[in-house]
Amino acid sequence: MTRQEPAARPAEGPxxxxxxxxxxxxxxxxxxxxxxxxxxxxxALTRILVAAAVLGDLLQAAYLGVVxxxxxxxxxxxxxxxxxxxxxxxxxxxxxxxxxxxxxxxxAAAVSAALVLVGAATRVSAVALVxxxxxxxxxxxxxxxxxxxxxxxxxxxLALSGCxxxxxxxxxxxxxxxxxxxxxxxxxxxxxxxxxxxWLYFSGGHNKSGSSWWPHGGLDALxxxxxxxxxxxxxxxxxxHVYPLLQLATLATVVFELSSVLLPIxxxxxxxxxxxxxxxxxxxxxxxxxxxxxxxxxxxxxIAVTMRLGMFPFGCLALYPVLFHPDExxxxxxxxxxxxxxxxxxxxxxxxxxxxxxxxxxTGCGGGGAAPxxxxxxxxxxxxxxxxxxxxxxxxxxxxxxxxxxxGHGQHRFEDAEEWARxxxxxxxxxxxxxxEVVALLQLEPGMTAVDLGAGTxxxxxxxxxxxxxxxxVVATDIEPDMVRYMKERAAREGLGNVEAVLAPTDDxxxxxxxxxxxxxxxxxxxxADREAYAxxxxxxxxxxxxxxxxxxxxxxERGPPRQHRLxxxxxxxxxxxxxxxxxxxxxxxxxxxxxxxxxx
Amino acid sequence: xxxxxxxxxxxxxxxxLILAAIVIGLLDGAPIPPARKAPESLRPLVKDLGTxxxxxxxxxxxxxxxxxxxxxxKLFSSARPEQHRMWIEVRREGRRDWELVYRPIDPAxxxxxxxxxYRRLRGAWNPGNRGTYGGYGPFVEWLAxxxxxxxxxxxxxxxxxxxxxxxxxxGTAESTGSFEHRKVLWRSRxxxxxxx
Numbered sequence: 001m002t003r004q005e006p007a008a009r010p011a012e013g014p015x016x017x018x019x020x021x022x023x024x025x026x027x028x029x030x031x032x033x034x035x036x037x038x039x040x041x042x043x044a045l046t047r048i049l050v051a052a053a054v055l056g057d058l059l060q061a062a063y064l065g066v067v068x069x070x071x072x073x074x075x076x077x078x079x080x081x082x083x084x085x086x087x088x089x090x091x092x093x094x095x096x097x098x099x100x101x102x103x104x105x106x107x108a109a110a111v112s113a114a115l116v117l118v119g120a121a122t123r124v125s126a127v128a129l130v131x132x133x134x135x136x137x138x139x140x141x142x143x144x145x146x147x148x149x150x151x152x153x154x155x156x157x158l159a160l161s162g163c164x165x166x167x168x169x170x171x172x173x174x175x176x177x178x179x180x181x182x183x184x185x186x187x188x189x190x191x192x193x194x195x196x197x198x199w200l201y202f203s204g205g206h207n208k209s210g211s212s213w214w215p216h217g218g219l220d221a222l223x224x225x226x227x228x229x230x231x232x233x234x235x236x237x238x239x240x241h242v243y244p245l246l247q248l249a250t251l252a253t254v255v256f257e258l259s260s261v262l263l264p265i266x267x268x269x270x271x272x273x274x275x276x277x278x279x280x281x282x283x284x285x286x287x288x289x290x291x292x293x294x295x296x297x298x299x300x301x302x303i304a305v306t307m308r309l310g311m312f313p314f315g316c317l318a319l320y321p322v323l324f325h326p327d328e329x330x331x332x333x334x335x336x337x338x339x340x341x342x343x344x345x346x347x348x349x350x351x352x353x354x355x356x357x358x359x360x361x362x363t364g365c366g367g368g369g370a371a372p373x374x375x376x377x378x379x380x381x382x383x384x385x386x387x388x389x390x391x392x393x394x395x396x397x398x399x400x401x402x403x404x405x406x407x408g409h410g411q412h413r414f415e416d417a418e419e420w421a422r423x424x425x426x427x428x429x430x431x432x433x434x435x436x437e438v439v440a441l442l443q444l445e446p447g448m449t450a451v452d453l454g455a456g457t458x459x460x461x462x463x464x465x466x467x468x469x470x471x472x473x474v475v476a477t478d479i480e481p482d483m484v485r486y487m488k489e490r491a492a493r494e495g496l497g498n499v500e501a502v503l504a505p506t507d508d509x510x511x512x513x514x515x516x517x518x519x520x521x522x523x524x525x526x527x528x529a530d531r532e533a534y535a536x537x538x539x540x541x542x543x544x545x546x547x548x549x550x551x552x553x554x555x556x557x558e559r560g561p562p563r564q565h566r567l568x569x570x571x572x573x574x575x576x577x578x579x580x581x582x583x584x585x586x587x588x589x590x591x592x593x594x595x596x597x598x599x600x601x
Numbered sequence: 602x603x604x605x606x607x608x609x610x611x612x613x614x615x616x617x618l619i620l621a622a623i624v625i626g627l628l629d630g631a632p633i634p635p636a637r638k639a640p641e642s643l644r645p646l647v648k649d650l651g652t653x654x655x656x657x658x659x660x661x662x663x664x665x666x667x668x669x670x671x672x673x674x675k676l677f678s679s680a681r682p683e684q685h686r687m688w689i690e691v692r693r694e695g696r697r698d699w700e701l702v703y704r705p706i707d708p709a710x711x712x713x714x715x716x717x718x719y720r721r722l723r724g725a726w727n728p729g730n731r732g733t734y735g736g737y738g739p740f741v742e743w744l745a746x747x748x749x750x751x752x753x754x755x756x757x758x759x760x761x762x763x764x765x766x767x768x769x770x771x772g773t774a775e776s777t778g779s780f781e782h783r784k785v786l787w788r789s790r791x792x793x794x795x796x797x
Contacts, residue, residue, distance in 0.1 A: 027616075030616055030620065031612050031613050031616040033616075034612070034615060034616040034619050035612045035615075035616070060719065061719060064715045064716045064719050065716060066716045066719050066720060066723075069716070069720065069740075069743045070719075070720065070723050070725070074738075074739045074742070075739070075742055075794065076743075077739060077743060078720075078723075078725050078735075078736035078739040078740055078743070080735050080736060080739065084735075130668050131667070131668070133669070134667065134668050134669035137669040138669060140723065140736065141735070142723075142724040142725065142734040142735050142736040143723030143724050143725065143736065144669065144724075145722070145723070145724065146674050146675060146676070148669075149669065149670060149671050149674070150674065152668055152669060152670055153670055153672075156668060156670075188615070188619055192619065192622070192623070195623065196626075199626065199627075199630060199672060199674075200674050203630050203632075203672065203673060203674040203675075204674050204675065204676035204678075206632050207632065207673070207674065207675045207676075207678045208676075208677075208678050208679075209678050209679055210678060210679025210680055210681065212679070212680045212681070212682075213679075213680070220680075220769055220770070221677065221679075221680035222680075223769030223770070224680040224681070224682060224684075224767050224769050225677060225680050226769065227767040227768075227769045227772070227773075227774050228680075228684045228767060228774070229684075229686045229704075229705040229706050229765070229774060230684070230685065230686070230687070230705055230721060230727050232706060233706075234706070235706055236767070236769065236772050236773060236774050237772045237773075238772065239769045239772045240769070240770060240771055240772025240773075241772070243769060243770050243772075246769070257676070308718060308721075308722075309722070310719075310722040
């Protein structure tokens with residue numbers, strides 16, 4: 001299944017009635033777009049990178065000893081805006097045109113940038129940073145660059161966004177006082193920053209007035225800049241050797257900048273391929289979105305390597321996370337974490353083996369040293385462990401890959417699906433799991449779409465597949481790629497043509513809004529960190545009349561997770577209802593588990 | 602939903618505010634050239650468009666001024682073959698010749714390279730199409746002050762820009778032999794000013 005931008009919430013969307021006019025429909029579409037919510041990862045990453053770029057630039061000025069020289073009024077520096085203007089910057093009016101004032105404003109900017117970086121009092125800090133940077137710009141107008149204007153706009157949008165809901169001191173503090181920040185934040189700031197980046201390039205493109213940027217002028221703009229001793233990082237000689245390539249790069253730069261206006265459309269086509277027309281499909285086939293983003297990264301890295309333009313390339317690249325949907329960032333993060341973990345495990349195993357060899361060599365006898373088998377766990381980073389879960393022994397094998405709420409006791413990963421399948425798909429499980437009864441509780445009908453959330457090795461998929469029939473669809477999600485791989489192979493092996501295995505993010509259902517008739521959640525609910533927010537996402541994933549079935553262990557059963565991680569059915573009901581669902585306990589005959597069914601209001 | 606009606610209104614208000622912000626940004630960044638650069642026949646139209654933009658943007662000017670915002674970006678809008686290379690030279694006590702101490706991409710003459718480079722990034726000394734910027738004079742004064750303070754042997758500091766013609770196809774930046782934007786500062790004057 002191809003993941004898409006979450007559609008607007010029909011029930012909560014601005015205006016349930018369909019407007020009659022085209023303008024009315026367009027407006028409703030716009031309002032719905034601006035009402036979307038998503039995980040805050042893209043915005044949080046942008047906040048960190050932008051603040052790091054700004055802070056790095058400010059600290060560089062201090063390190064080089066030029067704070068006074070740049071921002072103090074003459075004769076100390078080039079702060080001509082502090083003396084030669086009719087309307088003085090307010091900091092100059094308050095504190096007077098002095099070297100100390102320059103330092104006060106610089107300090108305010110640097111402290112604010114550091115606070116934005118760590119996400120402490122983020123909204124206030126971001127506004128303070130913009131004001132301080134604006135004051136520096138007013139004091140030394142000739143020192144205020146395009147990138148400064150750009151980043152001030154970006155920081156203002158970040159100040160209005162939920163960029164502090166993740167990876168921030170703010171989020172940590174709110175979690176500590178028991179009021180965690182929402183799992184989803186408004187998506188419009190990301191859209192606006194996306195548009196800002198597009199405009200930066202497009203404006204840069206259409207302002208290229210010099211003929212050297214165009215074929216009729218010989219396309220020698222980039223070669224010329226690379227020969228300009230004031231901007232080039234190296235002597236000019238090498239330029240002659242790659243002159244035709246640089247001409248091509250000149251043309252590519254202009255095309256890249258001017259084509260930036262197409263990026264939102266190209267992105268839309270790629271994220272919603274079912275809505276892409278013929279041109280959209282061609283664009284997707286040619287991977288134009290990735291080509292554009294790749295060109296942008298190469299363009300900025302090329303600038304950073306060959307030209308001396310200060311923070312410009314980094315300031316622009318800092319905004320690139322907004323070009324990605326948070327799901328894409330989550331998936332990339334998971335992939336990187338897994339690779340690091342594997343590499344770390346290999347390195348630790350190699351280190352342990354080396355240690356044993358050294359010990360053997362030193363003592364001249366066998367024994368001692370860390371067991372290589374323990375090395376992977378030892379090498380596992382705390383953050384990586386937080387992504388893992390599952391209980392010892394008899395969990396029941398239906399993992400969604402969450403930690404146990406805020407407690408996090410799980411220590412196993414679901415990387416080796418074959419190994420876990422032996423446990424999850426143990427025939428003995430049928431006696432206590434009663435899969436046929438569970439599926440019957442779902443009240444499936446042919447043609448329905450059923451989501452098996454946290455499907456693990458796909459214990460239920462064959463039954464679900466039969467229940468929805470060939471006209472229906474089963475979407476089996478898991479956050480562990482190896483599980484998804486295993487389920488795909490299993491579906492192919494068992495000839496389940498209507499089953500789709502999908503890699504889902506940890507904080508989202510993983511299916512488009514309004515697409516599911518039934519969602520089955522077996523032994524997974526207690527793993528989810530922010531269950532109330534997650535329940536809201538479940539509600540949005542359901543079609544009208546859709547239902548969720550939560551199966552989890554009772555507080556006193558012999559099987560299941562440690563007791564402190566179990567949830568009473570009343571709590572599950574309260575959590576589901578907080579997300580906008582009507583929930584109730586359903587009678588069943590399961591020996592160790594209870595069932596809660598929730599329907600969309 | 603407790604505040605559903607209010608939320609629905611807010612959704613529309615917010616959508617309108619975001620749209621307004623985008624429109625204002627586009628208006629601010631719209632590529633309306635200065636009238637003097639427009640073709641003769643289009644000059645009145647361009648002038649009117651500029652006036653219209655000024656009028657429409659007037660209510661938002663205070664916000665733009667407070668946060669120092671604008672939406673026009675120029676990324677190397679032109680790359681001319683005629684460029685400059687700054688020379689920083691000093692005259693030492695008892696000497697009549699000028700000693701080169703800094704020149705961009707010249708490893709043999711890189712005194713104070715870091716600070717001088719940062720000053721260029723902050724628009725202090727790189728000349729544009731219409732000569733040097735307002736910060737050039739204070740930059741030279743700052744530079745001279747730094748050099749005089751570092752080395753008591755320095756009597757004068759001279760900053761000038763060598764005119765170059767770039768020939769990227771040949772991989773050369775040829776000097777024309779002439780210099781522009783020359784400024785000389787003498788220690789005696791600097792000391793007098795410092796005493797004041």
